[in-house]
Amino acid sequence: MKSMNPNRRDFLRQLGAGMAGISALSLLSACNQNTKRPNILFIMSDDHAKQAISCYGSDLIQTPQIDRLAKEGLQFNNSFVTNSICAPSRAVLLTGKYSHKNGLRDNRDTFDGSQQTFAKLLQQAGYLTAIVGKWHLKSTPTGFDIYKILRGQGEYYNPLIIDQEGERNIEGYTTDIITDLAIETLENRNPDQPFCMLVHHKAPHRNWMPNLKHLDAYTDEDLPLPETFWDDYDNRCPAAREADMQIKDMFLSHDMKLLPRDYGTETGSGGQGKVTGEDNIGHRQQLNAEQLKKWDAHYEKMRREYRESDLKGKELTKWKYQRYIKDYLRCILSVDENIGRLLDYLDSSGLADNTLVIYTSDQGFYLGEHGWYDKRFMYEESLGMPLLMRHPKVIKAGTVSEDIVLNLDFAPTFLDLAGLEKPSDMQGQSLRPLLQGNIPSDWRTSMYYHYYEYPHGWHTVKRHYGVRTDRYKLIHYYEDIDCWELFDLQKDPHELDSVYDDPAYADIRKELTAELKRLRAFYGDETGAPIE
Numbered sequence: 001m002k003s004m005n006p007n008r009r010d011f012l013r014q015l016g017a018g019m020a021g022i023s024a025l026s027l028l029s030a031c032n033q034n035t036k037r038p039n040i041l042f043i044m045s046d047d048h049a050k051q052a053i054s055c056y057g058s059d060l061i062q063t064p065q066i067d068r069l070a071k072e073g074l075q076f077n078n079s080f081v082t083n084s085i086c087a088p089s090r091a092v093l094l095t096g097k098y099s100h101k102n103g104l105r106d107n108r109d110t111f112d113g114s115q116q117t118f119a120k121l122l123q124q125a126g127y128l129t130a131i132v133g134k135w136h137l138k139s140t141p142t143g144f145d146i147y148k149i150l151r152g153q154g155e156y157y158n159p160l161i162i163d164q165e166g167e168r169n170i171e172g173y174t175t176d177i178i179t180d181l182a183i184e185t186l187e188n189r190n191p192d193q194p195f196c197m198l199v200h201h202k203a204p205h206r207n208w209m210p211n212l213k214h215l216d217a218y219t220d221e222d223l224p225l226p227e228t229f230w231d232d233y234d235n236r237c238p239a240a241r242e243a244d245m246q247i248k249d250m251f252l253s254h255d256m257k258l259l260p261r262d263y264g265t266e267t268g269s270g271g272q273g274k275v276t277g278e279d280n281i282g283h284r285q286q287l288n289a290e291q292l293k294k295w296d297a298h299y300e301k302m303r304r305e306y307r308e309s310d311l312k313g314k315e316l317t318k319w320k321y322q323r324y325i326k327d328y329l330r331c332i333l334s335v336d337e338n339i340g341r342l343l344d345y346l347d348s349s350g351l352a353d354n355t356l357v358i359y360t361s362d363q364g365f366y367l368g369e370h371g372w373y374d375k376r377f378m379y380e381e382s383l384g385m386p387l388l389m390r391h392p393k394v395i396k397a398g399t400v401s402e403d404i405v406l407n408l409d410f411a412p413t414f415l416d417l418a419g420l421e422k423p424s425d426m427q428g429q430s431l432r433p434l435l436q437g438n439i440p441s442d443w444r445t446s447m448y449y450h451y452y453e454y455p456h457g458w459h460t461v462k463r464h465y466g467v468r469t470d471r472y473k474l475i476h477y478y479e480d481i482d483c484w485e486l487f488d489l490q491k492d493p494h495e496l497d498s499v500y501d502d503p504a505y506a507d508i509r510k511e512l513t514a515e516l517k518r519l520r521a522f523y524g525d526e527t528g529a530p531i532e
Contacts, residue, residue: 037127037418038391039355040196042410043342044093045335046086046134046205047375048361050386052332060223060367061329065340066388069359073390074399074435080447080468081363081407084375084382086205087111087136088452089362089407094119094143096411096426099450100527104137106453111137116423118411119143119196125420128193130185133178133200148181150174154202156209156331157286171288173211175203175331179338183345196414199342203331204365206373207254207283210330212291215298217333218326225321228494231370235497237475237483239462244269245366245374247324248317253280256323257299262307321368328367356391356417360407369494376461378449378475379495383468395435403439404447404470405431427523445469448519450528454479465528467516474500474512478529486512 050056054063055070056077069075081089083099091104094117099105103112120143123129128145135141135149151160151167159174160167161181170177182199189195210217233241251268252258259281260266266280287295302323311319339359346352364382366372375382385407389395408428415422416430433440450465466475473495475485486500486509499505517531 036354037194038393039194039351040122040127040358040414040417041199041342041346041355042197042358042414043199043201043339043360045201045203045332045359045361047363047365048204048332048335048386049365049367049381050384051367051369051381052204052329053386055388056386060325061332063332063336065336065343066359066386068340068343069357069388069390070398072392072397073357073388073395074401076387076389076401076403076405078402078404078470079360079385079387079406080383080404080449081385082447082449083451084363084377084449085451085453086362087138090135090137090200092407093362093410096408096422096428098408098427098448098523098525099452100525101425101427101523105527107136107457108453109138111139113137113139113142116425117143118414119198121415121420121423122196122418125418126193127418128189128195129197130195131198131200132182132185133198134202135200146185148185150202153205155286156202156283157291158288159202173334175201175211175334175338178202179341182342186345186349186351194418196418201335201338203335204328207257208324208327208331209283209286210327211334212294212298214330214333215294217330222322223325223329225318226368228369228496229321229371231496233370236495237462237477237481237485237498239464239477239481239483240370240377243372243377243459243461245372245376245459245461247321247368247371247373250320250324250373251280254283256302256306256320257281257327258303258306262303317371324373325367353392356389356394358410359386359388361385362407374459376451376453376459378451378464378466378468378473380489380493383449389431389435391435394432396437399437401434402470403434404444404468405434406447446515446519448516448523448525450525452527463528465516465520465525467512467519469512469515472508472512474509474516476516476529476531482529 052058052061053066055067055075082092085107087107088099088104091102091111095102119129123143129143130146131141131144132148133150134154141147148161148163151162154174156174158169158171160169178201249269252263253266346355363375364384365375366381369381409431412422412426412428412430413432416432446467446469448467452463454461454463462477462481463479464475464477471490473487473489477483484500485498486505487495488499
């Protein structure tokens with residue numbers, strides 16, 4: 001959609017198209033001549049927002065190990081998910097296809113393991129393929145020589161690990177255990193065989209149970225409220241107001257870690273209706289006696305504070321935010337230090353120079369923006385994913401990309417770096433030229449999104465699809481609603497005021513609608529309400 005926003009970058013792209021093509025061919029030739037194919041270490045957390053990574057400008061946390069990847073590699077600032085929810089994002093990663101093509105549209109679906117994935121193609125090409133950590137696709141992993149996965153969402157403590165030999169519980173904190181298993185797998189591999197390993201952390205997924213050693217982090221400070229924390233959802237479609245994911249409605253038990261004696265009647269919600277008379281504290285059953293003693297020693301201070309404060313209204317909402325955001329960040333402290341462990345292992349074992357390391361999340365997350373937690377909406381906080389890549393042989397240290405990239409692109413990228421052709425039905429684009437700063441003249445300038453999990457599941461976020469360019473975003477909500485939103489991200493970066501009906505944006509609306517139609521046709525998406 002270049003004609004819509006002509007700028008200097010688009011002009012330089014057109015001017016340098018020939019040179020970029022030559023550079024890409026040169027890179028491909030050089031790779032083909034190098035018989036030592038790169039290793040791939042793909043690290044993905046669950047619900048890790050860019051707002052909680054210091055290299056992305058976070059004022060909430062320092063993440064020095066994740067920042068290493070930015071300093072030593074490439075940081076993508078416009079990396080987006082195609083369907084912001086856990087299982088669908090993982091299916092897109094594996095297949096390089098949108099949800100309507102790979103068959104997994106929401107968390108109720110089961111992944112069809114018989115279909116083609118990049119793991120199967122790399123395996124056939126001689127790669128050792130392995131996945132450690134969260135799987136969450138219900139079916140048994142296929143295409144992996146080794147899998148050591150969590151059951152379902154997994155537990156934060158003493159997790160059940162399922163592998164080819166059966167299942168077993170391992171004592172300890174899950175983020176540490178996943179890293180232990182990853183390093184153990186790399187230690188025991190054939191050193192002459194290239195590997196592709198996926199390391200999928202459970203953290204920082206709800207209900208945010210930190211490692212015992214990090215429980216006291218942030219205890220003596222109050223973290224700032226996001227600018228849009230008290231959003232009233234005016235001047236947008238009803239979908240924002242009707243969603244059930246506000247901080248004020250978090251469970252006192254499951255989310256806040258209170259006990260029934262602290263609150264009497266549970267008042268939380270989250271898309272499943274109000275809960276009354278239920279403890280909702282099953283997360284405590286994960287902990288052994290020694291862990292639970294330390295856990296309660298920490299949270300009893302907070303429980304006593306709650307009992308004595310008699311908070312109501314906005315004061316209770318602010319209190320819930322502090323409890324939520326601190327536990328969320330404490331979980332990330334463990335993710336960050338374990339990424340450091342993996343990077344140190346690559347360095348000490350001599351693998352770093354020939355290994356592409358990727359860090360991302362399965363989607364973004366709300367850290368109180370719009371008064372929310374969770375994801376699902378096409379708004380920026382849940383649409384955007386952190387994405388950092390390091391490959392010393394290919395990527396110049398300290399590089400930053402503003403180009404639009406998608407989780408759809410991972411599979412084609414891995415195949416390309418391994419010297420394999422992308423199958424014709426994969427819908428993503430290889431990021432390989434971007435790794436060296438060679439932007440193809442036909443690189444996308446818009447992206448397509450489609451979310452399906454309504455009315456089933458959690459949080460009652462309406463079904464919607466949309467298009468985003470470098471400046472504008474158009475969203476169509478459908479199913480039991482027919483409503484459109486248009487945002488000018490340059491003037492309204494927090495997406496508070498839809499300009500869909502503003503006459504000044506009539507031409508922009510027309511162009512975006514045409515682009516949305518084009519993308520739906522291009523990706524073969526006939527699901528959802530048609531565009532009239």
